[in-house]
Amino acid sequence: MRQFFNQLISFPYFFKIAQISFPYLFLLSISVILLGVLWGVFFSPVDVTQGEVYRIIYLHVPAASVAQSIYYTMVIASVTYLIWRIKMASVFMISMAPLGAIFTFLALFTGAVWGQPTWGTWWVWDARLTSTLILLILYLAIISLFSSFDRRASIDQAVSIVVLIGGINLPIIKLSVEWWNTLHQSASITLSGSSIDNEMLIPLLISILGFYLYVTAIGMRRMQVEILKREISHNWVKRIFQEKK
Amino acid sequence: MRTKRRNRVIFVSSLIASLSVAFTFIVLAMNENVDFYYTPSDLTGSKIINKDSLRIGGLVQEDSINISKDSLETNFLVTDLENSIEVYYEGILPNLFKENSGVIARGFYDYSDGIFYAKEILAKHDENYIPKEVKKALVNDS
Numbered sequence: 558m559r560q561f562f563n564q565l566i567s568f569p570y571f572f573k574i575a576q577i578s579f580p581y582l583f584l585l586s587i588s589v590i591l592l593g594v595l596w597g598v599f600f601s602p603v604d605v606t607q608g609e610v611y612r613i614i615y616l617h618v619p620a621a622s623v624a625q626s627i628y629y630t631m632v633i634a635s636v637t638y639l640i641w642r643i644k645m646a647s648v649f650m651i652s653m654a655p656l657g658a659i660f661t662f663l664a665l666f667t668g669a670v671w672g673q674p675t676w677g678t679w680w681v682w683d684a685r686l687t688s689t690l691i692l693l694i695l696y697l698a699i700i701s702l703f704s705s706f707d708r709r710a711s712i713d714q715a716v717s718i719v720v721l722i723g724g725i726n727l728p729i730i731k732l733s734v735e736w737w738n739t740l741h742q743s744a745s746i747t748l749s750g751s752s753i754d755n756e757m758l759i760p761l762l763i764s765i766l767g768f769y770l771y772v773t774a775i776g777m778r779r780m781q782v783e784i785l786k787r788e789i790s791h792n793w794v795k796r797i798f799q800e801k802k
Numbered sequence: 803m804r805t806k807r808r809n810r811v812i813f814v815s816s817l818i819a820s821l822s823v824a825f826t827f828i829v830l831a832m833n834e835n836v837d838f839y840y841t842p843s844d845l846t847g848s849k850i851i852n853k854d855s856l857r858i859g860g861l862v863q864e865d866s867i868n869i870s871k872d873s874l875e876t877n878f879l880v881t882d883l884e885n886s887i888e889v890y891y892e893g894i895l896p897n898l899f900k901e902n903s904g905v906i907a908r909g910f911y912d913y914s915d916g917i918f919y920a921k922e923i924l925a926k927h928d929e930n931y932i933p934k935e936v937k938k939a940l941v942n943d944s
Contacts, residue, residue: 602933606898639814677896677924683838725825738837745929753931
């Protein structure tokens with residue numbers, strides 16, 4: 558177990574594993590997303606109150622779920638970095654933050670497109686929408702902090718602290734719809750079951766799975782790039798490129 | 803090395819501890835004013851909420867919608883199943899506006915005549931997603 562963990566946080570080993578598994582994971586994720594979204598858009602039944610417009614959940618829910626999960630994993634990485642100074646943790650954070658920002662934006666955008674016909678407005682300052690906007694701002698702050706000019710180690714330290722502090726926002730997003738009156742409805746899928754009809758739920762779950770596979774694949778690829786940037790002068794990197802020739 | 807790591811652990815745990823305290827305060831503060839809307843019971847209760855613009859939310863009460871034939875005037879009752887309030891609105895209603903479904907109205911509550919004068923009506927969707935055919939079958943069964 559300990560050996561496995563040590564290998565996972567070693568740059569050359571991770572690089573090799575990612576290099577081999579990326580194409581499969583990427584193709585798999587694209588096919589699962591296509592299956593879920595096309596099934597949802599063309600073959601699942603029409604919702605009785607919302608009509609066709611409900612089909613946007615096949616993008617909205619997976620995007621929102623991924624956007625929050627990325628931040629959860631970044632919080633774990635930030636603690637790991639702050640205590641053990643594991644460089645892989647900071648590579649992970651810098652690689653995932655832009656993905657988090659993109660998917661948060663996608664969640665907000667698809668939500669607005671759905672809200673306009675359904676609620677009668679594309680944006681309100683209720684607790685769920687506002688806390689999600691704060692998540693987007695947090696991601697953008699983390700990205701800009703990473704690109705600031707300073708010693709690598711002090712940037713990584715500062716980012717980890719910001720990520721950890723921003724973690725406060727996560728339970729607020731999750732519980733906003735339970736604790737307060739919001740325009741956004743409460744969760745349809747919970748641990749105790751789902752209030753979405755099965756015919757609509759199955760393609761949604763497939764789509765969610767596809768989105769998770771996609772961020773895993775792209776996240777691994779981005780981590781490879783970040784590792785190369787940091788280790789460019791190391792022998793193991795040179796060896797890889799010599800092998801290529 | 804050992805002490806260095808121990809110091810980091812202390813740093814991280816005190817950061818997490820202070821964040822939890824901050825989180826509690828934020829939530830307590832937000833409980834006061836983060837609600838997107840008031841319920842009819844909030845307004846008919848003893849505490850008077852004097853705001854030029856506020857929102858009430860609830861269900862549109864059954865058989866309470868009166869839509870004028872020659873203008874855009876509408877009145878209906880918003881209920882939280884305990885109390886209900888009459889809402890007056892002039893304008894276009896959202897598609898999802900109907901009896902027994904969620905609605906949020908923004909406007910002004912006149913305590914003298916007990917009518918809520920709405921400037922904007924939003925429909926609130928619930929967490930249920932039901933196909934048309936299933937709904938028909940449910941209605942036919944009952």
